[in-house]
Amino acid sequence: MRRLSLLVLLIALLHPSLSWAAVQPDEILPNPALETRARAVSQQLRCMVCQNESIDESDAPLAHDLRVLVRERLQAGDSDAQVLDFLVARYGEFVLLKPRLSWATAGLWGLPPGLLLIGLAVLVVAARRRRGGALEPAPKLTAAEEARLKRILAEDHGT
Amino acid sequence: MIPELGHYALMLALGLALIQGTMPIVGTKTNDTVLMSIAAPVAVAHFAFVAMAFAALAICYVISDFSVLNVFENSNSQMPFIYRLTSIWGNHEGSMMLWVSILSFFGALVAVFGGNLPVVLKANALAVQAWIAAAFHLFILTTSNPFVRIPQAPFEGRDLNPILQDPGLAFHPPMLYLGYVGFSITFSFAIAALLEGRIDAAWARWVRPWVLGAWMCLTVGIAGGSYWAYYTLGWGGFWFWDPVENASLMPWLAGTALLHSAVVMEKRGALKIWTILLAILTFSLSLIGTFLVRSGVLTSVHAFATDPMRGVFILAILVVFIGGALALYGWRAPLLKQGGIFAPISREGALVFNNLFLTTACATVFVGTLYPLALEALTGEKISVGPPFFNATFGPLFIPLMVVMPFGPLMGWKRGDLIGAAQRLLAAAILAGLAMAATFALEQGGPVLAPFGAGVAVFVMAGAVTDIAERTLFMRVPFRAALRRAIGLPRSAWGTAFAHFGLGVTLLGIVAATAWGSERIAEMKIGDNLEIARYRLTFTGLFSRQGPNYHDMVGRFLVHRKNGDLIGVMEPSRRSFPSRNMTTTEAALMTRGVSQLYLSLGDPMPNGDLAVRVYFKPRVLLIWLGAAIMFAGGALSLSDRRLRVGAPQPAKARTALRAAE
Numbered sequence: 001m002r003r004l005s006l007l008v009l010l011i012a013l014l015h016p017s018l019s020w021a022a023v024q025p026d027e028i029l030p031n032p033a034l035e036t037r038a039r040a041v042s043q044q045l046r047c048m049v050c051q052n053e054s055i056d057e058s059d060a061p062l063a064h065d066l067r068v069l070v071r072e073r074l075q076a077g078d079s080d081a082q083v084l085d086f087l088v089a090r091y092g093e094f095v096l097l098k099p100r101l102s103w104a105t106a107g108l109w110g111l112p113p114g115l116l117l118i119g120l121a122v123l124v125v126a127a128r129r130r131r132g133g134a135l136e137p138a139p140k141l142t143a144a145e146e147a148r149l150k151r152i153l154a155e156d157h158g159t
Numbered sequence: 160m161i162p163e164l165g166h167y168a169l170m171l172a173l174g175l176a177l178i179q180g181t182m183p184i185v186g187t188k189t190n191d192t193v194l195m196s197i198a199a200p201v202a203v204a205h206f207a208f209v210a211m212a213f214a215a216l217a218i219c220y221v222i223s224d225f226s227v228l229n230v231f232e233n234s235n236s237q238m239p240f241i242y243r244l245t246s247i248w249g250n251h252e253g254s255m256m257l258w259v260s261i262l263s264f265f266g267a268l269v270a271v272f273g274g275n276l277p278v279v280l281k282a283n284a285l286a287v288q289a290w291i292a293a294a295f296h297l298f299i300l301t302t303s304n305p306f307v308r309i310p311q312a313p314f315e316g317r318d319l320n321p322i323l324q325d326p327g328l329a330f331h332p333p334m335l336y337l338g339y340v341g342f343s344i345t346f347s348f349a350i351a352a353l354l355e356g357r358i359d360a361a362w363a364r365w366v367r368p369w370v371l372g373a374w375m376c377l378t379v380g381i382a383g384g385s386y387w388a389y390y391t392l393g394w395g396g397f398w399f400w401d402p403v404e405n406a407s408l409m410p411w412l413a414g415t416a417l418l419h420s421a422v423v424m425e426k427r428g429a430l431k432i433w434t435i436l437l438a439i440l441t442f443s444l445s446l447i448g449t450f451l452v453r454s455g456v457l458t459s460v461h462a463f464a465t466d467p468m469r470g471v472f473i474l475a476i477l478v479v480f481i482g483g484a485l486a487l488y489g490w491r492a493p494l495l496k497q498g499g500i501f502a503p504i505s506r507e508g509a510l511v512f513n514n515l516f517l518t519t520a521c522a523t524v525f526v527g528t529l530y531p532l533a534l535e536a537l538t539g540e541k542i543s544v545g546p547p548f549f550n551a552t553f554g555p556l557f558i559p560l561m562v563v564m565p566f567g568p569l570m571g572w573k574r575g576d577l578i579g580a581a582q583r584l585l586a587a588a589i590l591a592g593l594a595m596a597a598t599f600a601l602e603q604g605g606p607v608l609a610p611f612g613a614g615v616a617v618f619v620m621a622g623a624v625t626d627i628a629e630r631t632l633f634m635r636v637p638f639r640a641a642l643r644r645a646i647g648l649p650r651s652a653w654g655t656a657f658a659h660f661g662l663g664v665t666l667l668g669i670v671a672a673t674a675w676g677s678e679r680i681a682e683m684k685i686g687d688n689l690e691i692a693r694y695r696l697t698f699t700g701l702f703s704r705q706g707p708n709y710h711d712m713v714g715r716f717l718v719h720r721k722n723g724d725l726i727g728v729m730e731p732s733r734r735s736f737p738s739r740n741m742t743t744t745e746a747a748l749m750t751r752g753v754s755q756l757y758l759s760l761g762d763p764m765p766n767g768d769l770a771v772r773v774y775f776k777p778r779v780l781l782i783w784l785g786a787a788i789m790f791a792g793g794a795l796s797l798s799d800r801r802l803r804v805g806a807p808q809p810a811k812a813r814t815a816l817r818a819a820e
Contacts, residue, residue: 024761025682025770046543052401054545057394059762097545104540108530112523112552119515127503152361 022059022067029071038071041080045070045087046097054097162227165215166306172208172263173296179205179266179289183282187355195282199270202285205292206267213260216305220247226312229253229305235318235738237708245329246319248336251453251469252305257333258449259295261340265369266292269344276365283351284344291343294476302469318738321709327387331380335407338377339445342414344369346442349435350484353491363425363434368797370421374414375793381407382786393744393759395774397672397782400549405528406448412521413441416514423510427572429499430507432492433514439488443481444521450477456532505575509567516560523552561615561666565622568655569629583629587621602675609674616670619663623656654796661788668753668781677775680761682768692775694756695719696729701769709736711745714760714769718749726751731758753780 023042029035042056047063055063055070066087073083087095099105141149179201186194219227220243223236233250234243247253266288273281299305348366352358384407389397398404417437423430450456454470501507527544535541565587569580595614602609628634630652631644679691683698690696697717704711711732718727729747736743746759754777761770 023680025680025764028680044547046545052399052543052545057396092541094541094543097543098547098551099542099544104534104538105530105542108526108544108548109552111526112519112556115522116515116519116556119519123503123511123515 034074038074041070041083046095161215161218162306165212168208168211175205176289176293180286183286187279187282195278198282198285202266202270206263209260209263213256225316226308228307228309231316233319234316242324248332249319249323252303255299255303261336262292265344280351283354284347287347287350298472302472321736321741321743331383334376335380338373338380341373342442342445345438349438353487356494358495360425360428363421370418371793371797375790377411379790382783386783393746395757400546402528405524406451409444409521409524410441412517413444416517417441419510419513423507427499439484446477502574504577506570506572509570520556561619568626587625590621591618605674612670616663616667620660623660627656650799651796654792657792658789661785664781665785668778671778672776675777679773682764683771691773693721709734729758731760733760753778755779
């Protein structure tokens with residue numbers, strides 16, 4: 001509860017959630033390669049009782065249990081993907097910090113490339129049209145605009 | 160008496176905001192110059208009353224008046240003076256007061272320094288500014304009144320949350336708000352232009368100083384928050400892709416895009432409609448950020464539903480202002496004339512590229528932040544979107560942007576010479592290649608892409624230097640002539656180079672600290688040694704220390720080089736605050752050049768040993784140093800001559816007026 005109220009307060013202050021690097025000395029695996037994998041996998045998994053923290057960062061008891069569980073699975077010979085599958089089977093998609101592509105997340109994953117492509121398409125069309133338009137003579141400036149242009153150019157002289 | 164005065168002043172400010180929001184508009188419609196000209200003095204008076212209300216709240220905090228509920232809940236008479244002051248914005252009500260104070264402050268600035276603006280534009284812009292202020296005054300008065308009294312005043316306050324009792328918090332929220340709220344001015348100008356139905360290149364020039372100022376504040380605000388998180392949270396992370404951080408990053412991305420598109424509009428008269436849209440979107444994102452943070456919707460959709468008063472109010476503000484602005488845009492924008500033809504390969508083209516990628520990056524952050532909320536609200540399905548998602552999407556969008564960045568300033572307007580620019584960037588590219596090779600050879604471990612990232616960072620930095628070297632003809636004309644040219648360069652050219660260089664510096668810091676940092680987590684007894692990077696730490700003892708309103712349990716560590724030279728002492732602590740019965744971790748930092756050793760104490764182990772976390776963060780300070788350089792670039796640009804011409808000089812003001820007819 002203390003943690004929760006803290007988080008609310010922190011969020012009230014435009015701030016990320018609070019954590020004290022959570023991995024405890026007694027959790028660390030003797031095999032450094034396996035431990036590195038465990039850390040990488042932990043960073044993909046959400047601590048479900050926390051606000052936007054991975055189990056690698058959180059000091060909640062649940063995160064501790066999950067870290068130990070991840071390490072047990074890795075020691076038992078699971079691949080990284082198998083560990084993730086195991087946890088998704090237990091806790092649902094919510095546990096993954098990088099959601100998998102599915103119909104529900106299509107919008108999430110599709111938006112960045114989609115928007116980029118749409119933007120590019122709009123630009124190409126606009127450039128084509130502009131090239132066509134460039135052939136027409138530009139409308140003449142009015143006398144007032146002409147005077148104004150002179151003034152602006154004079155101001156810009158230094159640049 | 161003082162809180163009542165503050166409350167009263169705030170109500171009067173609401174009244175003045177309503178006058179400021181209506182009369183000038185009536186004036187512009189009936190062509191009544193008297194009504195239009197009241198906008199400026201009313202804006203100043205409006206600010207005076209808001210400032211009075213804020214000062215009243217500040218006095219309550221400084222004298223520790225616990226009969227005020229807000230002071231009782233967030234302050235304590237034992238706290239040092241500076242934290243009694245900063246606790247004003249360490250809570251919801253007070254931070255909203257800061258918000259409206261800055262909002263009306265910007266309005267007053269436009270009123271005072273806007274002497275060269277066309278009367279109609281100024282009247283409309285100040286009126287729009289007043290609408291926003293009125294909405295937020297009403298929000299504070301009805302849902303978040305900081306002046307509420309407790310009938311029987313307690314003797315002592317509850318204290319500010321210990322995490323927030325930190326010098327970083329004195330500085331970072333006001334800067335962030337200056338940035339957030341600073342974009343309200345561009346929004347007001349955009350709406351004013353749409354109301355008037357006309358816009359020209361001069362508009363971009365009037366708006367530019369405000370965009371620059373807001374962007375600078377937001378840049379250091381975000382960087383300050385990141386540094387605060389880095390040293391407070393105890394494990395040396397500096398960016399978490401937390402929704403609250405994203406809320407401040409989105410206006411920054413949109414604001415950066417706006418800064419660039421406004422240049423095209425000012426110089427070439429192109430991208431007008433797009434620039435107006437960006438001005439609206441940037442402030443809309445600031446409003447959305449405020450909503451996300453203030454409504455509690457992030458903590459949980461259900462928390463929002465159980466106490467919806469504030470959230471619904473801000474949501475209403477959001478819908479009215481963003482919806483209204485976009486509707487007005489849809490109706491009026493087609494009337495605005497487009498201008499300025501340019502080839503795809505040109506300075507304009509590069510800036511359009513910049514805008515495309517920045518807005519896509521911004522949209523990515525937006526969808527990543529809000530998708531889980533929307534999905535849960537619509538289907539009940541819960542997903543998480545965290546750092547791995549953002550790293551996978553934001554990075555690939557930002558890297559091309561950085562690669563293209565050095566080309567932009569080297570291209571000509573209208574039609575650029577890509578091959579020429581590439582030739583001039585050859586030295587920068589060679590340098591980047593060397594950096595890539597060097598990091599690949601020297602640094603062990605780390606992701607494969609890290610040397611590539613370092614190369615891009617060096618390319619951006621060297622590109623910025625190339626830009627200045629090209630403009631001053633450095634190495635091609637005698638040194639003195641080059642120096643004269645350098646002094647004669649427009650400040651905005653220096654500003655561009657500084658800001659771009661700063662971004663390269665930041666990227667280098669991010670790459671180095673994340674890819675090549677090392678970490679040790681260990682249990683230590685007194686007398687134990689621990690080795691990390693090139694250093695050896697010796698735990699020599701624990702002692703306790705009394706602070707003004709806390710108690711420290713300090714661990715003392717001697718730091719040696721591997722060869723045995725003693726280079727210093729690090730004293731991390733666990734700090735307990737009796738008034739809230741809370742403990743925080745105070746990490747110890749030792750700066751070595753631009754790298755840092757980071758030491759924090761974990762929980763005490765059952766066997767009495769001390770859990771210790773040590774990190775070596777190579778080049779980590781570059782992250783924030785880069786932000787400081789970007790800020791300096793903004794300041795240089797702000798001091799450019801063309802933004803000062805026509806400042807309060809009667810003759811110039813008259814010409815500006817005539818030009819607007």
